[in-house]
Amino acid sequence: MSILIDGTTRVVVQGITGRDGAFHTSQMIEYGTQVVAGVTPGKGGQVSQGVPVFNTVEEAVKETGANTSCIFVPHTLNAADCIIEGAHAGLALVVCISENVPTSDMIRANAILKSLGGKTRLIGPNCPGLITPGKCKVGIIPPTSFMPGNIGLISRSGTLTYEIADELTRAGLGQTTAVGIGGDPMIGSKFIDILPLFNDDPDTHAVVMVGEIGGSDEESAAEYIKTHFTKPVVGFIGGRTAPPGKRMGHAGAIISGTSGSPQAKVDALIAAGVPVADTMHSIPDLVKAALQAKSKQ
Numbered sequence: 607m608s609i610l611i612d613g614t615t616r617v618v619v620q621g622i623t624g625r626d627g628a629f630h631t632s633q634m635i636e637y638g639t640q641v642v643a644g645v646t647p648g649k650g651g652q653v654s655q656g657v658p659v660f661n662t663v664e665e666a667v668k669e670t671g672a673n674t675s676c677i678f679v680p681h682t683l684n685a686a687d688c689i690i691e692g693a694h695a696g697l698a699l700v701v702c703i704s705e706n707v708p709t710s711d712m713i714r715a716n717a718i719l720k721s722l723g724g725k726t727r728l729i730g731p732n733c734p735g736l737i738t739p740g741k742c743k744v745g746i747i748p749p750t751s752f753m754p755g756n757i758g759l760i761s762r763s764g765t766l767t768y769e770i771a772d773e774l775t776r777a778g779l780g781q782t783t784a785v786g787i788g789g790d791p792m793i794g795s796k797f798i799d800i801l802p803l804f805n806d807d808p809d810t811h812a813v814v815m816v817g818e819i820g821g822s823d824e825e826s827a828a829e830y831i832k833t834h835f836t837k838p839v840v841g842f843i844g845g846r847t848a849p850p851g852k853r854m855g856h857a858g859a860i861i862s863g864t865s866g867s868p869q870a871k872v873d874a875l876i877a878a879g880v881p882v883a884d885t886m887h888s889i890p891d892l893v894k895a896a897l898q899a900k901s902k903q
Contacts, residue, residue, distance in 0.1 A: 608738040608783045609758070609803040609810075610699055610727070611674065615742045618643040618663060618672035618697075620679055620688045622654045627678035630703075630746050631655045634676070637749050639742045642670040663688075663695040674699040676735065676744050685731060686711035689794075693719050693726040701744050702730035702794070712792035719794070728794025734764035734786035747786065755780015757893060758804040760797055761816035762789050762823070766844055770816055770886055777890030782810045789818065797827035805835055812838040812897055814889060815880070817871055819843070824871040832878035838896035840889055841875040841882040843868050 621627040622644025632655045635641050643666035644654050650661035660666040675692040679685045685704035692700040719726055735745015739752040751772035757779050761767040767786045785800050787793055797815060804810045817824035831839055872882050883889045
C-alpha cells in the first residue's frame, strides 16, 4: 500500500501551459501518473502535453474525475487562490509546488480549507511534492532515487528528500511513499499530520523523518511519536552545522531563542526514543537496526 497517492490517483495540473507546469506534467506522465486534466484560465479547449486544458478546476473535476491537483502557478499570479479553488472543487489532495507564497495568503487559504471541513489535504507550498515509487508521482521529485519498499519518508527539504531516498535505495530499503511537506513557515501539512497516515499503513514498517533548523514542528512530532506512534522512526536534522544567527535557506529556517535550534530538535527526538543520524550515510544502518529491534519485541 501507500499513503495519499497510488496508481488510481487522477491529477489535474494547475498552470499546465506554463514552462514549469508543461515540463513537469510530461515528467509525471512519463513516470506513469494519470494526469487527466490541466487548468489555465482563458485556455480552455486547448491541449497541453496530450492533456485537455480547462478554464477552471471545477470543470476539470466534473469532466475527468480528477481527485488531486498539482499547482505550478507562481505566487505573483495568486497561487494561494489556486489552493482555494482546488478545495472548492472538492479535491481530496492539493499539492502546491509554488514558492514564496506570502504568509498572509497562506493564513487565508488554510482558514478556508478548514472552513470547508478539512476535506482537502494540502501539501506545500514550496515543496517538491510526493511519490509512491513505481505507481505515481505528483510534483517535481526525480524518481531515479526511489524504489518500492516498506520505508516511509517525510521531509521538510526537497533536496534532502532525494538524497536520503538514494541512500535508502542503495541499501536495499525501498519506500512506500515519500512526502516533501515544504520548508515555509505556513504549510498545509506538518510532520504530525503525515505521521498518522504512515502509522495506519500496514506496508510501512518504519519511517525516516527529515527536519531542518527553525520552527518547532519536529518537537511536536517527537511528542506524537512518543505517545502514539507504533513503528520505528529514524530522524535527521539538516542545518546542524549552521553558524548561530545566520539565515539559512528556507523561510521556515528561523530560530527564536532555543526554539527551532538543531539541538532542541535532536534532544526532543532522542527523548522520544528516535535515533538521530549524524550524517545521511548513517541513516540506512539506523533504519535496519530499528527494524531488527522491533522484530525482537
